[in-house]
Amino acid sequence: MQKNLFDHFSQDIPLSEAISERYLQYALSTIMHRALPDARDGLKPVQRRILYAMQELKLSSTSGFRKSAKISGDVMGNYHPHGEQAIYDALARMAQDFNLRYPLVDGQGNFGNIDGDKPASSRYTEARLTTFAESMLVGLNEDSVDFRPNYDDTLEEPVLLPSSFPNLLANGSTGIAVGMAANIPPHNIIELCNTCIHLIRYPDPPIKTRMSKLPGPDFPTGGIIVSTRDQIEKAYVAGKGQIRVRARWEVERLDRNQWQIVVTEIPYQVQKSKLIEGLAKLVQNKKTQLLADVRDESTETIRIVLEPKTRKIEPETLMEAIFKLTEMETRFSLNLNVLIDGQRPKVCDPWEILRAFLNHRIVILKRRTRFRIKKIDHRLTLLEGYLVAFLNLDRVIEIIRYEDKPKETLIEEFELHEVQAEAILNMRLRSLRKLEEIELQNEQTRLTKERCDLDDLLNSDELQKNKITDELKQIKNIFAKNPACKRRTGFSDMSDAIDFELDDVIESEPVTVICSELGWIRLYRGHVPFDQDFKFRDGDSLKFALHGQSTDKLVIFGSNGRFYSLAASSIPGGRGLGEPIRLMLDLPNEIEIQALLFHNPERQLVVTSETGYGFIVDETEVLASTKAGKQVLNLKKGDIGKSCVPCEGDHLALVGANRKMLVVPLSEIPVQVKGTGVRLQKFPKSRLSDIKTFAMEEGLFWKDPRGKTRQAKEVEKWIGKRGSMGLKAPYGFPTKNVFS
DSSP states (O other), X not given: OOOOTTGGGOOOOOHHHHHHHHHHHHHHHHIIIIIXXXXXXXXXXXXXXXXXXXXXXXXXXXXXXXXXXXXXXXXXXHTOOSOHHHHHHHHHHXXXXXXXXXXXXXXXXXXXXXXXXXOOOTTTOEEEEOHHHHXXXXXXXXXXXXXXXXXXXXXXXXXXXXXXXXXXXXXXXXXXXXXXXXXXXXXXXXXXXXXXXXXXXXXXXXXXXXXHHSOSOOOTTOOEEOSOHHHHHHHHHHTEEEEEEEOEEEEEEOSTTOEEEEEEEOOTTOOHHHHHHHHHHHHHOTXXXXXXXXXXXXXXXXXXXXXXXXXXXXXXHHHHHXXXXXXXXXXXXXXXXXXXXXXXXXXXXXXXXXXXXXXXXXXXXXXXXXXXXXXXXXXXXXXXXHHHHHHTHHHHXXXXXXXXXXXXXXXXXXXXXXXXXXXXXXXXGGGGSHHHHHHHHHHXXXXXXXXXXXXXXXXXXXXXXXXXXXXXXXXXXXXXXXXXXXXXXXXXXXOSOOOOOGGGSSOOOEEEEXXXXXXXXXXXXXXXXXXXXXXXXXXXXXXXXXXXXXXOEEEEEETTSXXXXXXXXXXXXXXXXXXXXXXXXXXXXXXXXXXXXXXXXXXXXXXXXXXXXXEEEEGGGSOOSSTTOEEOBOOOTTOOEEEEEEOOSSEEEEEETTOEEXXXXXXXXXXXXXXXXXXXXXXXXXXXXXXXXXOTTTOOEEEOTTSOEEEOSXXXXXXXXXXXXXXXXXXXXXXXXXXX
């Protein structure tokens, strides 16, 4: 049997081993050369090649535009042996101000839009570099980075760019490799520069200092980050996590007490057209009945108008529902997976990425300094030769005129280098004037000093840090003048939105809320009589019973001085025993519920502590936007929040556990937003038991243990100075020292 000609080149190996080896090579290729950005300049290979090719085409920010097809063709033909469409897609993305926080390409023509429309063909669009891209290329021609041969060894391309600012965190990056991915959000460039300046002096600052310098992402489309600072910090430290982003909106008041909601910014990477489609479905959905109309009135700026189906609903509640049902709220999945030193993939925190950038800048500084020293040394060599020529001008002229080989004669007679002799021979006659000699001497002195300074810079870490700091300050000052560099994304404390039933958002109906002593809460439809026999668990009993509407909010006052808010529609209904209110709010087990009220925005409340301090607060000021509540009454050590009642009438009655009663005018109690308040009643050896507001002309009433209503005679007897102890309570006042 005839042997195959290629048998001695072949080798039998298991298929699984061959596939594993080849797939590993493919995986490494996607990780190193396609998907993950370099921590130093923040670019992927195709982006780096596009910027370098545009610089070679001399497409500066002040030059004219060139066809995108020309740029893509140059990149593909010279540096990037892949499809032209992939190159153009990368170029177009670098020109989109809704994708990149600081666009690197200045595009002219249709480069796509936030609606999701694709860019026009490359033959129709034009491009040039932006000032941000130019700052990344500064020093490229000064031997600041290594170059390598291109794919066919005909040209050279940079391994990475000098990058004067931390582009990776400034513009972010997204990529999917084999077994790993990167999803890095953009940040504010001014905050990044400030953070870098701080890291130069304090390489490992406390986490609170780091977060104060770099509080969170800054998305090109704006929006509001509703994750808490602790959640952002946790995601940053781990290098992974989620950041909640909401659209920015405002209420626009119309005639006849009407209103509409206007959305001015949408979350990052959300296509406006798809968002409008989702909102349109809510208009068509008869079950939810949230919106009457949605209009996209956007021009160069976002303007989405939402008309509610009924004005009875609060705008905040309506938007809460829309956030749940549409992409008006998204979660950005943070994954800070980058290439360290261009070789090693690693999940880093933002400050580690900035340290990699700063180390890169130190390398760039040293290389540019050495390059400048070489230039100076070469020039000083020439100047030395020129000055020798001036000192022996007549003899030099004579040699040039009469010698057959003037170059060799100059070298031999004046001990010159070949380059010096060549420079002397190339001098023009006009350079032989006396003024030129003085200028050469001044230049020699200046360059000699500059070289000494550069030597000091290379030999001093402290001078290098100062130089990098000065460069960062300079570029920060340049960017600070650009309106586009101001922070666009805001922050909000609405980290945990209050849950509610979407079916109850619009329809308003009477409800009864029942809360037990142990904190179990339930809701009945309709106004149920309070004397009804409500069932409770063993050892539990009724504490609060309220009538209201299903669209109302409940205000809860805790013994920790915090107020909590809860939508009535979020309370479980039916005939069961309810659910613990502590599961609906971040209410610690040791905290007692002291008051439960239906919210009235036009009402004021009197809040007091057990030691007799308190003040009046507008009810709109106590509404909490998160489950964690809102601190309103500040408490001293050992004190607790005791009472919270609506301001009804013109006087306040207080009674202590020592049965001392005091009546003070409400006009003497200050109105505050938050604080400790003032002393309302003095208790040397006792505590406040209860309070009640009333109208003096109607009198002061209370209920005795048998449920009968009693009235105090001559209430004026208990009127006293605010902060006094008061007098003994009227005859027949309940022994529990409470008004009801």
